[in-house]
Amino acid sequence: MADALATLGSGGPIILVLAALSLLSLALIVAKVLQLRHVRAGxxxxxxxxxxxxxxxxxxxxxxxxxxxxxxxxxxxxxxxxxxxxxxxxxxxxxxxxxxxxxxxxxxGMIRLLELIAMISPLLGLLGTVLGMIQSFQQLELAEGAANASVLAGGIWQALLTTAAGLLVAIPAAVGAGLLSARIERAAQTxxxxxxxxxxxxxxxxx
Structure with a gap:
């Protein structure tokens, strides 16, 4: 549990936002699947x-x-x-x-929100990457240019973590939005x- 919290904390508030978006997108996908399960029946x-x-x-x-x-x-x-x-x-x-x-x-309904989550999650991950690199260079400056890997590791870890988290949130949301939109189009044709x-x-x- 402590390790999980440490990992979460290393990504900063962006990881918290991405976690919330992930839960929201999963809830939306489940709700829409249940809503659309009968749209082509009969x-x-x-x-x-x-x-x-x-x-x-x-x-x-x-x-x-x-x-x-x-x-x-x-x-x-x-x-x-x-x-x-x-x-x-x-x-x-x-x-x-x-x-x-x-x-x-x-x-x-709510498909646009799912598409928005898929669009902004990688951007949030990129923001975390930029902030992580800024942190690394700040630490390097404080160390007066000393080439110490441990000085840079924290910022680089945050950068990689937020990038991966953004993609992990965006991919299911994009796939879900695409498949649900295709089902709606087929229902319209029906x-x-x-x-x-x-x-x-x-x-x-x-x-």
Whole structure:
């Protein structure tokens, strides 16, 4: 425990900031994974619902998509309700676009924060590197230029530690943000495809 505290202390306050950012990024990644785990679910159920809609069994088709947890299910459930009520044309398209954008905004929540952590963590590590080297040269100056490795070791250790810590925080955050963003993009494509399939089924009943 004492060794861990000594290691932490040698990196200065920057290590504390990076540790906090690491915990925050891990918490965000876990929260977003849980939030996005169902965003592409229910494809087979929606396909069956669209077939029922085409055949004229609109009530049952609506019930099937309303049971789904995915954004595509919520969007198509609204579209089915609107179509059943005679709400069609550009006004419906605009409302579906608005609702789709709201779903996307909710899915993208906190992704920018994760990207920000991935961006600033290496910069904080670089700052620690610079401060560590400044400390080393200050110690060298106080030693009146004596070439003593022990004089320089503390500052160099801090420089290396903060650089490594910054990269260790940034890499998982960047990977997490990239993978989560890709999943959100696929969910957006699923919503678009689901609404398009519903409109096609509505225009070609009984086929």
């Amino acid at each position: 494809g087979a159920r929606r396909t069956e619902a669209f077939e029922l809609w085409r055949q004229g069994d609109k009530q049952r088709a609506r019930q099937m998509v309303e049971q789904g947890p995915a954004p595509a299910d919520r969007l198509t459930a609204y579209a089915m309700k609107a179509l059943a009520g005679g709400f069609k044309g550009p006004d419906l398209d605009a409302e579906l676009t608005r609702r789709g954008n709201e779903e996307l905004a909710e899915m993208n 919503m678009e495809s689901a609404v398009g399939a519903l409109m096609l089924a509505d225009r070609n009943p009984g086929i």
